[in-house]
Amino acid sequence: MKSFSRRKFLQISSATFASAAALGTINHVTKGSKLFAGDKTKTGTYQVPTYCNLCFWKCGAIATVKDGKLWKIEGNPLDPLSNGRLCPRGTGGVGAYSDPTRLKSPLIRTGARGNESWKVVTWDEAFNYIADKLNTIKAKHGPEAVAYFSHGIGGNFIKHTFKAFGTPHIFAPSFAQCRGPREVGFELTFGDVIGSPERTDIKNTKCMALIGSHLGENMHNSQVQELSQAVENGASIIVVDPRFSIVAGKAKYYLPIKPGTDMALLLTWSNILIKEGLYDKEYSEKYGIGFEQFAAEVSQYTPEWAYTETGVEAKLIIESARELARYKPASFIHPGRHVTWYGNDAQRSRAIALLNALLGNWNHKGAFWQPTKMPIPPYPYPAYPEAVMPRADNPGKKYPWAGEEEGLTNGIREATITGNPYPIKSWVVYATNLMNALPNQQETLKAIQNLDLLVTIDVIPSEIAGYSDVVLPESTYLERYDDLHSSPFTTPFLGIRQPVIDSPDDQKPNWWIAKQLAGKLGLGHYFPWNDIEDYLKFRVDKAGLSYTELKEKGIILGAKKPVYIEEGVEEKFNTPSGKVEFYSTQLAEKGFDPIPKYEKPEEPPVGFMRLLFGRSPVHTFSMTQSNPILQDMIEENEVWINIDIAKQYGIKNGDYIKLKNQDGMVSNKVKVKATERIRTDCVFMTHGFGHQSKALFNTYQKGASDSHLVTKYKTDPIMGGTGMNINFVTIVREA
Amino acid sequence: MHELVNTRHNLQIDPHLHIWGWEIGVYLFLGGIVAGMMIISGFFIFTGRAKNPKCSCFWIPSIALIAISFGMGALFLDLEHKLYVWRMYTTFQWQSPMSWGAWILLLVYPVLIANMLLKLPEFIQNRFSFLKKISDTLNSKDSTMRMIGVISMVVGGFLGMYTGVLLSAFGARPLWNSSMLWILFLTSGLSSAAAFIHMAAHDVEERRMLAKADNTFLMFEFVVIILLIVGHLSSDLVHIESIKMLISGAYAPVFWVFVVGFGILIPLIIQLAAVNNKIRYTAIAPVMVIIGGLILRLVIVSAGQASNWSTSVFK
Amino acid sequence: MARYGMVIDTLKCVGCMDCVVACKTENEVPIGYNRDWISYETTGKFPSLHQEIRSERCNQCDNPPCVYCCPCGASHISETGGIVLVYEDKCSGCKACMAACPYGARYIHPEGFASKCTFCIHRVETGELPACVSVCPTYCMSFGDLDDPQSDVSKLLASRSNHSLIPEAGTKPQIYYLT
């Protein structure tokens, strides 16, 4: 028998880069229809290496075009993030191209905001309109009155335009709605952040505890691949989740925790490690500061007490703590990623960091690695104008550890509503669906009413696009170049995104939009390069690498550097004390608990259950539900309800119900998944469904939107993140 | 507690198999009744009854010819790749009941035509002299006639059995997977054919004879149904689960009321009374038998598709 | 003669459906149809639950009723690897094969012919793995020659407990699930 090579050697010739002719209009996709109709006039197959944009992990990919049609997208075997294997969303990226709802041309609003009535305009008209408004706002209120929101690498060039414009207001939901608290918690403890991709060494671990992190549903590629290696290696997995997640099915210990009580568990685990002398004593003595206070503080948290708070049996808590200790330092508590849960998330993340400190595992093999990155010099742009006014998203540094780089999305929203500390008059939104990403849609709508200009740059008619004054259609990642990509990882590498196929309509890439808009704003000199390739080539050359090689291979690997203490990384902590801060003077100085404390979560009112949410493995947030291939996998979300509760309500698997939250907000109808796999005090659904934008016609109102029901949120006093797991819902039996 | 979630969503497969609708039920029914007609008319020919001027020997095969054509029409309607139907006749797959069936159906035509030729009505004889010639030759020798009668019964028998074997060969469908099924379909074909003929027969004696035969077939059919049920119930879990659909499950009302009640027992009682001259003969009972025969096929086709291995095993 | 089969590790599979998506693009499986799919089977009572996740497809049976019942000779056992394939231009769309398959592995393509997993024979013949196997981010699927004791699949079967699906139906399925 033939041997099966991992993949045939990539045959990528220079002909590869010949661009394919524009394809005809895209037909609506119905059941049984052929997605794959190609251009009959083209024959032959070519492949283009690029990197994926179905989420922010940026896996190296190779797209194949056959007879003029985009056929498939596979992983680039050279890429350390994907190892040649994409996640289902990346594989289904083909559907991002053929999405029947795609925006085709620039639009200017004609009806009331949110009416989704538009006139089609030329790019020039759109840019003139935007530039005119922006310049007026700048003249009247200053450049600070403009806020730019973006998520992902695609936003880089437009970000440059707005920095040149003079606004300090650059935002991404990845801080205050996602991983901000984690970065703050770890930074306060170890003096360093977790970062993205997470610096967790899952593949080498002997024992790992997951607090919520639902790997396998959360499909961040490298993490999932490593999870499988951990399973293969027989690592002990401890899963703490109110829901029997996919990874819970792989766990040695499953802790069915009561939502919102993780802190009790974490502090109790710490106490057990200390009490039983299982922690790395030498490590904490050598590298720690404030250990004694910490030990004294946590001594109050006993397993028996924790049982009453968390619902997790004391025996299970003790055994799992011992398991973690058994394998230290090749064991760790995963810091999670989406951690904006209860508004005390920075402290919970700190408790996680401290537990890791007890295991003495920072930068130790089997726990965390020290990221390495390919150094790529920046493009030498002119300096940006200095901001005149301080930022408006966090006036007076109310949240001392709010992110500077990604800003407080919710903070700027508040400033836009109140006009304090000064008015915000325009939002420019790139690749973030603020209606679904931010909690409390009513507040977002209120803020929007105060804007003179709302511009959305998207590939599909998202909800936020529906409320915009101008909508600009971007080419998908398969049709454009983007900025160079070199994530901090275990191996330094550089990746390139390049066009695989032409845009089907009048869509344009972000770099072109950025440059044109800058030109219209009189900021043309900030874009000294003519074409994106000039920019890319300049930087790659400057780094001493071959641009041709990069284009051909898609990935260039750098020399491997040590990433573990075991390989020679230094035990170094960038905290003020230069130590692992068991007791945080920094926090104490700002009036916060220097050592995390447990607070009881609010109980759901009678007849209500806590609303929890997470990921569907085949969808990304609210951006893939209209992708015909991914939609064909999962078309609508379900609400998970414990089977006994379902019985009480007389509802069955597959019934449609509605959910009503504590503020009377009622969801779309949603299918019930009556299951053993969740506690009785909460329900669960995957995020992103239940679209309200009519223009997303193939997914409009399919499933329910968690964002719609997250009317309440609790702001983390340390870093300003929005805890969103504090909403309660009840079942409405209609539909 | 057992939860089984499956992400497949294929048309005609999920949530359970439903590839065959009324077309196949009608086809199997018509195949069955034609088989019955062939056996009965073959029997008449064999026994020399065809010589009786009032014998239904011409019109049975003609009606059978029309019926089988409708049956094949229904089958054709069911095909998904219609232009490729001829592919059935470029091969003979001996393991495939359907291939057997396709070829048997081809045999049915010449046999029915031969039957018809044996007893050509006057007006056709007068019109087409060559037909008369053939008819005369066939009639000339008793042995030829008897031979045609035997062939008709044999081919009819095969046809009748095949309609059942077609389904029972599907091991994947526990409900169908019974060696009783071909007997059931054959008997039901016979009872429907007998009912049809005695309803339409001109000859009083023929009617009486066939009504009696019909009663026998119906009694036998009832016994076969009981045996089929018992056979399933004494088999493994999947077979038990599958037969439960008929005896107490979703298909039970139709099965007991229309197939067994109105299709077998009530007409049986009526016909028993009629042949014993307790009541006057009417067409009610035979119509019930025929409709019962059709419903039997529809129910078995439908319920069989719902029966499968996985759901029963995992319940 | 090779006998192709798959061995799938249910302990590693996360049920992400990447295999399903990959099959869809590689084989241009029309929207609304699946050649492969995932089964999630949970037993027990919360929180003591056990879950088995399986990526399922045509089991490429050794005793394939779908082949036997086909009146057109369209369904056949392939020369390469002893797997079950369909000649699309011989198929009449009678659906007997669908009725015969205990696994629901077949469907009628919108163009009328019966279709199902081919083990990506077009890839296998050029030395590649089937699309679903080659994308799986958990590396839980193995493909190879079950007749070769040195193949990965044979070694896995020899070393781990495993089961196939509904062997009671007598089709001799050739996809094995490691447990």
Ligand SMILES: Nc1nc2c(c(=O)[nH]1)N[C@H]1C(S)=C(S)[C@@H](COP(=O)(O)OP(=O)(O)OC[C@H]3O[C@@H](n4cnc5c(=O)[nH]c(N)nc54)[C@H](O)[C@@H]3O)O[C@H]1N2
């Ligand atoms: N397929 C797919 N993968 C993705 C994404 C995507 O959109 N699609 N998005 C990516 C991004 S940006 C992020 S941030 C991550 C998010 O993925 P994670 O960081 O894994 O997100 P979590 O919020 O931890 O995941 C929700 C899980 O937490 C559980 N949970 C809810 N409340 C509690 C609680 O109080 N305590 C405990 N212990 N558990 C709780 C839920 O039951 C659920 O299983 O996913 C990433 N991966």
Ligand SMILES: Nc1nc2c(c(=O)[nH]1)N[C@H]1C(S)=C(S)[C@@H](COP(=O)(O)OP(=O)(O)OC[C@H]3O[C@@H](n4cnc5c(=O)[nH]c(N)nc54)[C@H](O)[C@@H]3O)O[C@H]1N2
């Ligand atoms: N209720 C609730 N809120 C949440 C979360 C949750 O689980 N539940 N998760 C939180 C987390 S962890 C995160 S990271 C954020 C994510 O929040 P977002 O990043 O805002 O995610 P999406 O809602 O998917 O919005 C992304 C938008 O980008 C568009 N887009 C995709 N590709 C391109 C492109 O190439 N070019 C352009 N111009 N646009 C593109 C999509 O069409 C979509 O409209 O949401 C947070 N908010």
Ligand code: SF4
């Ligand atoms: S994790 Fe998946 S969606 Fe994200 S970049 Fe990688 S392949 Fe694409």
Ligand code: SF4
């Ligand atoms: S791709 Fe792999 S891990 Fe994902 S469902 Fe398929 S077999 Fe399981």
Ligand code: SF4
């Ligand atoms: S799984 Fe079904 S289709 Fe595949 S070979 Fe077996 S019986 Fe035939």
Ligand code: SF4
């Ligand atoms: S549908 Fe096609 S492949 Fe299937 S049994 Fe009929 S002819 Fe054969």
Ligand code: SF4
């Ligand atoms: S082997 Fe090929 S055809 Fe079969 S399920 Fe996998 S990808 Fe689809």
Ligand SMILES: [Mo]
């Ligand atoms: Mo996130």
